[in-house]
Amino acid sequence: MKAGFEAKARQVSLAAVLVGFPVLLYLTWFVAPDWSYQPDVTAPLTRKILFFHPPSAWASFIAYAVVFVLGIAYLNERDLRHDRAARAAAEVGFMMNSIALATGTLWGIQEWAKAGQNALATVYSEPKVLVVVVLWLTFAAYLLLRRFVDGPERQARLAAVFGVLGFIAVPASFLTSRLLTTSLHPDIAGPGSNPDAAVSGDVGMILLVGFLVFLALFVHLWLQRLRILRLEDETAVLEAQETDTP
Amino acid sequence: MPALWMSGLRKRFGARELWAPLDLTVEAGETVALLGANGVGKSTLLRIAATASRPTAGALVVDGVDAVRSPDQARPRVGLQPQDAPLYAELTPHEHLRWWARLHGVAVDPDATLVQFGLAQAAHRPSAVLSRGQRQRVALALASLPDPPLLLLDEPFTALDAAGATQVEALLAARRGRKGTLMALHDEALARRVADRVVRLDRTGVHPA
C-alpha cells in the first residue's frame, strides 16, 4: 500500500468513526423502536445492544478474511510486509470479536435467562454463540502461535498456514450450526433466517450505520497498529545495521 | 554443466542480511572447500544449495535444474550431510541406509556401504546409542549413497577418528573428476590438501582464498 494512500485512509476512517459513533448512539437511543410493547421480548432495553453486537461480529469476520488473504499473499510472495499487515488485522479483529462476544453475552443473559437456569450456561450452549467463541479461539490461537515462534520468517510462514486452516474451520463451524440445530438465536441474515427476526425499516437502517461505524473503526485501528509495527521493524533494521558495522 | 550455480544469491533472517549478493559455481568433477568465520552462514549456504532453506533472492541451479522454482526436482540431485548428523533414534544404521536407497530408487547393498564407512559393528544398533562419530559416518553414508551430481558436506571431518578421516578422503577422491562436491571446513590446511579449490565466505560474498 502506498504511504500517501494509507495516511489518507487513516484520516478518512478516523473521521468516519468520530462522526459515525455519536450518530449511531443517537439513532440507538432516540430513533430505534421501543420493543417494550412486544410481549415475547423479555428485555426490550437490552435489545438495543443489537446495534453493536452484529456489527462488531461482522467486523471481526472481515478482519479474519483480511488475515487469510494476507497470509496467502505472504506465502506467495514471501514479503514480510504482508505478514505485518496480517498480524495487525488479527490483533484488531480479536478485539472486535471480544466486543461481539461481550455484547452478545450481555444480551443473551437478559433475553434467554429462564428462571432457575444458569444464565451463562444457557448463552454458551447456544450454537451460534459457539461460532463466535470458535472464531475467538481461532484468533487467540493465531496470536499465541505468533508469540511462541522465533524468527520473523518462520513466524510469518506458520501463522499464514494456521490462518488458512482457521479460515476453513470458522465458516465450517458456522454452516454446521445452521444446518444441524434449531436455536434461540435470531438469524437476521443468510440461509435459514428466521422470519420473526427479520429486520426492516429503521432497525435495518441503524444496523447498517452500526456496521459502517465498526468497519471504519476496524480500518482505522488496523492502519494505526500497522504503522506502529512498521516503525518497530524499521527500528530493528537500524539496530541490526548498527551492530553489523565493525 | 556445472553441478551448482548460484548467482546474486541473498539470504535474510528478519532484519539481518547474511551476505551481499553472492555468486558461486561448482563444476561437475570439482571439489570445492568453503571456509569462513563461525556464524557467517556456511551451513545456511549449503542448506540453500540442498533446497532445505529458501533463498531470499537470486538464482540457484543444481545440475541443470532451477532449484528455486522446482525444489522437488532438484532434491534428488543433491546429497546433504547436515551439520549435526540427525538420525531417527529408533532406527538402526542398516535401516536408515535401506530406507534411503529405496527413496533414491538405487539398488545399493546396505551391508557393503556400512563396511565401507566402518560401521559393520554398529549396523544393527538403534541410532540412539551410537557415538557422535558413528552418527557422522552414517550421515556421510546417506549423503553419498546415491552418488549424487552434487554432494554437500557440512564439516565432514567433525568427530571422526583417523580411520574415519581417511574414509572421507577416499570418498572425495572417488568423486573427483566425476561429480561436484562442496564442503564447509574450518581447517584451512586440510581444505588445501583435500579440495581442488578453496573459497572463503564473508559478509561481502564468496572470494577465492
Next chain:
Amino acid sequence: MSDGRFRALLWKDARRELRGKESIAAGVVLVLLFYVLDLFAFPTLAGAPRTAAAVLWTPLLYAAGALAGRAWAAEADRGTLELLRAAPVPLLSHGLSRWVVNLVITLALALVGFVAGGALFALPVTVEVALPLALGAVGLSILASLAAALAAQARSRDVLLPILLVPLAAPLLQAGIAATLSALAGLPLSEARAPLLVLAAYDLVALGVSLVLWPILLEGE
C-alpha cells in the same frame, strides 16, 4: 512420486512407531484412563446422552493430539526434519506418510473407546455410534497432524498444540456429537444424514487443504 518411494516412507514411519511400542500402548491406556475417570464421575450414562457423547469424543480428541504431537516433536528435537528436507522426494509425501500412520492408530484408538463405552457404560455398540466416531477420527488425525507439525516448530509446543487443534476441530466435534446424539437416541443412520455429511465433507476439505499446506509446513528457514 512412485508407489515404491511412498511405501518406503510408510515403512520408515510405521517402523518407528512399532519400535516405540510403548507409545501405542500409552495411547490405549490414555483412552481407557478417561473412561475410568468417567466411571468415578458417572455410575451410569443411561438417560444422559449429552454426557455420553462427551465421554465418547473427549478421549478421541485428546489421543489424536497427543499421538501426532509426539511424532512431530521427535522429528523437531532430533533434527530429523533436516533429514526429511534432504530426502529425494516432495516434502508433501513426508506429511502424508506420517498422517497415514497416525490415521491407522487414531482409528484403532477410536475402536478402543467405542468398545470401552459399550463395556463400561452399556452404550449401544452399533454402526450408528461407530460411524461418526470413525469419520471424526479421520478428520482429527488430519488436523492433529497439521497442528502438531506447526507446534513442533514453536516453543512450549505441548501447551500450544491443544490451543491450535481445538478451534480447527470444532466443526468435526459439533457434527460428530450431533450424529452421536442421534445414534444414542436409537435413531437410524438416515436420521443423522446431515451431520454425517458434514463430517465426511470436512474430512475431505481438511485432506485437500493439507495437500497444499504440508510442503509449506515442512520448509526450512
